[in-house]
Amino acid sequence: LETSSGASCEFAQLAGAVDADGLRTQIDELATFSDTPAPSVTRILYTENDISARTYIKDSMKSAGLTVREDAIGNIFGRWQGTEETSVVGTGSHVDAIPYAGKYDGVVGVLGAIEAIRALRKVGFTPRRSLEVIMFTSEEPTRFGFGCLGSRAMAGSRNIYEILEGAMDKDNISFTEAARTAGYLKEGEDLKSVAVTNETYSGFVELHIEQGPTLENEGKGIAIGIITAIAAPASLKVDFKGDGGHAGAVLMPFRNDAGLAAAELAVAVEQHVLASGSIETVGTTGVMQIHPGAVNSIPREAHLEIDVRDIDEDRRDMVVEKIHQSAKDISNRRNVELQSFDVVNQDPPAQSGATIVEAATSASAELGFKSKHMISRAYHDSLFMSRITPTGMIFIPCHKGYSHRPDEYSSMEDIVRGVQSGGDVRALEDVR
Amino acid sequence: LETSSGASCEFAQLAGAVDADGLRTQIDELATFSDTPAPSVTRILYTENDISARTYIKDSMKSAGLTVREDAIGNIFGRWQGTEETSVVGTGSHVDAIPYAGKYDGVVGVLGAIEAIRALRKVGFTPRRSLEVIMFTSEEPTRFGFGCLGSRAMAGSRNIYEILEGAMDKDNISFTEAARTAGYLKEGEDLKSVAVTNETYSGFVELHIEQGPTLENEGKGIAIGIITAIAAPASLKVDFKGDGGHAGAVLMPFRNDAGLAAAELAVAVEQHVLASGSIETVGTTGVMQIHPGAVNSIPREAHLEIDVRDIDEDRRDMVVEKIHQSAKDISNRRNVELQSFDVVNQDPPAQSGATIVEAATSASAELGFKSKHMISRAYHDSLFMSRITPTGMIFIPCHKGYSHRPDEYSSMEDIVRGVQSGGDVRALEDVR
Ligand SMILES: [Mn+2]
Ligand SMILES: [Mn+2]
Ligand SMILES: [Mn+2]
Ligand SMILES: [Mn+2]
Known part of the structure; x- marks a missing residue:
């Protein structure tokens, strides 16, 4: 050369x-x-x-x-x-x-x-x-x-x-x-x-x-x-907020557990990804943090970070939209506030x-x-x-x-x- | 006096x-x-x-x-x-x-x-x-x-x-x-x-x-x-372990996501507690930690701490047993290892x-x-x-x-x- x-x-x-x-x-x-x-x-x-x-x-x-x-x-x-x-x-x-x-x-x-x-x-x-x-x-x-x-x-x-x-x-x-x-x-x-x-x-x-x-x-x-x-990757940040409380003292009907809202949303992410119909769609809840994080305390806040990718941008965006809908549904059903649902990036x-x-x-x-x-x-x-x-x-x-x-x-x-x-x-x- | x-x-x-x-x-x-x-x-x-x-x-x-x-x-x-x-x-x-x-x-x-x-x-x-x-x-x-x-x-x-x-x-x-x-x-x-x-x-x-x-x-x-x-309170520590991997690169069928195993178990805890038939039964997943905890990384390890209480000891112990069974079922279905399921205390x-x-x-x-x-x-x-x-x-x-x-x-x-x-x-x- x-x-x-x-x-x-x-x-x-x-x-x-x-x-x-x-x-x-x-x-x-x-x-x-x-x-x-x-x-x-x-x-x-x-x-x-x-x-x-x-x-x-x-x-x-x-x-x-x-x-x-x-x-x-x-x-x-x-x-x-x-x-x-x-x-x-x-x-x-x-x-x-x-x-x-x-x-x-x-x-x-x-x-x-x-x-x-x-x-x-x-x-x-x-x-x-x-x-x-x-x-x-x-x-x-x-x-x-x-x-x-x-x-x-x-x-x-x-x-x-x-x-x-x-x-x-x-x-x-x-x-x-x-x-x-x-x-x-x-x-x-x-x-x-x-x-x-x-x-x-x-x-x-x-x-x-x-x-x-x-x-x-x-x-x-x-x-x-x-x-x-x-x-095409998209990443989401989601925050739920409930009332928390003592794990022994608050009866189940009076709870609004932010940790359970987060857990349900993580499971929903997987369901929506699997329902896309394509092997190329992937979704991951890589961050799931609950606060205060003590065995005898009902989770009061939960923070999730979710990654969704696809080679098809529209299909990926549809999954993101379904995740957003699930977050709203869970929030309503559990009386847990959906404090934020941020699409941090959603690149083509x-x-x-x-x-x-x-x-x-x-x-x-x-x-x-x-x-x-x-x-x-x-x-x-x-x-x-x-x-x-x-x-x-x-x-x-x-x-x-x-x-x-x-x-x-x-x-x-x-x-x-x-x-x-x-x-x-x-x-x-x-x-x- | x-x-x-x-x-x-x-x-x-x-x-x-x-x-x-x-x-x-x-x-x-x-x-x-x-x-x-x-x-x-x-x-x-x-x-x-x-x-x-x-x-x-x-x-x-x-x-x-x-x-x-x-x-x-x-x-x-x-x-x-x-x-x-x-x-x-x-x-x-x-x-x-x-x-x-x-x-x-x-x-x-x-x-x-x-x-x-x-x-x-x-x-x-x-x-x-x-x-x-x-x-x-x-x-x-x-x-x-x-x-x-x-x-x-x-x-x-x-x-x-x-x-x-x-x-x-x-x-x-x-x-x-x-x-x-x-x-x-x-x-x-x-x-x-x-x-x-x-x-x-x-x-x-x-x-x-x-x-x-x-x-x-x-x-x-x-x-x-x-x-x-x-x-009567009981408290449990549960650890799941999967393979982890890159959130973009590993297709869904090849995953064994420890975070999703944890999320499912947290939801199952609530279901078993609600199924006890008594308002006095309460159960809480107060700790849910996933590792490595990055948005673009499939959770490889998950650690849960669960609290179950009841005024009836037998009813509480039945809920604990159902949670254990769910942990085993989730582990089998997701091919995620149930590394430990410890009953830390289970007092009368x-x-x-x-x-x-x-x-x-x-x-x-x-x-x-x-x-x-x-x-x-x-x-x-x-x-x-x-x-x-x-x-x-x-x-x-x-x-x-x-x-x-x-x-x-x-x-x-x-x-x-x-x-x-x-x-x-x-x-x-x-x-x-
Ligand atoms: Mn206390
Ligand atoms: Mn005290
Ligand atoms: Mn990297
Ligand atoms: Mn790199």
């Missing part, structure tokens, strides 16, 4: 240049920045461990010869300057982790991209377009209740700046205060400065573990999933850029890997990048489809195959 | 001697020792605020001229020595408070008893039998999952010592370590030393807010409830001592208060004291029956009436 023409004869060279041991070491080292003990990883936006992980990523980018820059929300950019001043090829993912998650989700797409750059350097590739590795801020929704903060802000997603300015975490720390603590959003800085134009990137690709069992179930044949669309699904899908498909074929076109039901920063540039994703198998768990696992062989495929997509920068 | 004969002609004297303002001040001061902001009160066993409250109680006892003593578990005894060496008349309650509770539950029975002693002194009463005010350790189950630790240990309740030695709180702090931190259960001290014999007390009476609306609903006529029996109901009921009834009548014989569905230290001595309880009205809530409220008029009635029961020590 002495030119930027991406000639197929040099694919084997790139394959040999990826340092699997070095990448494994970095994945393991990054996993040590965690609020919970190994093997679990918990890394929440703007906390001490998140800041340490950011420093680690910036150091890794610098050691790969990239020029590092951060924006006001904390997206980190490592750029390999191309020979021509033109739009940039982007790649990357996130390194934040929900409570008790694993070490591969997101991380593979950031450290893998940096390693791909190292490999491209080793084989003597000189980029014409600049290549940029992006570590997005808070892909996970843990701290402020909705995810992809960094990529949403880059894409200038409607209302995102106003929402962030008003956002509070569970300890009543505002988004602005949290960002400042971590060294971002400094006095005089404006969140709107994070937005980029549709001309900034010529394309974006994200390498990610599948987080489902499809590729693994294909057997040894298929190593690479090429994403043609990302399912994304189609991958055709050029990226084609490039990834042919790169995998050149490398001798079998690939499969598939849909991502998980949420990714690519969903928002697709609004401003042709975007695609490369999936690699993950053990039993386990993700968001401490035993999340992808083999180094699969990770390296993914890095090679991704690296080649970027090398094919002239294709577009 | 110059002698200990409790002649009815001096009741009016005692009534005038109760210092309502002083008692109100003490109730308000004690409420400031709280882990949560006013008006809520949270005071958990052996924490800093619990220790501060204990110091406050000991100081109050001393200022009332009582001789203060503590046992190995932290029960506090304030004794007014009688003229004869004989068994002791006990009275008291607790001052610990569940999260976000109010300031009257338990407190009225401790500070009220000390005020009754002050009043008895003022009117020149000289006790023949010693009078002892008891502040029991951890009536509430918050920290170690079951309540009435102090009274259970005094009554030598089966297995209590072994259970406490093995008990751990949610932060994995052992009971022994927690007790030592608070200055109890010192090196060489044995929990068994807390037990008292059946000869120690000649009787026990506990003044308490009703925690239900019955007395208030009677209108202005009835000021005093006299408890003839305490309902208690009958009040006939002599105490009679004394309280006539004392109320002498004071000009109308009283009502009733049953306590709430759990009290009296349940365990009744195993070692004739025991009774005096209830006073509480606003709307609210308890275990920040807006728990009893008027000073009702509290003073309760203190007078209780004081007179103790003055009637010769009746037995």
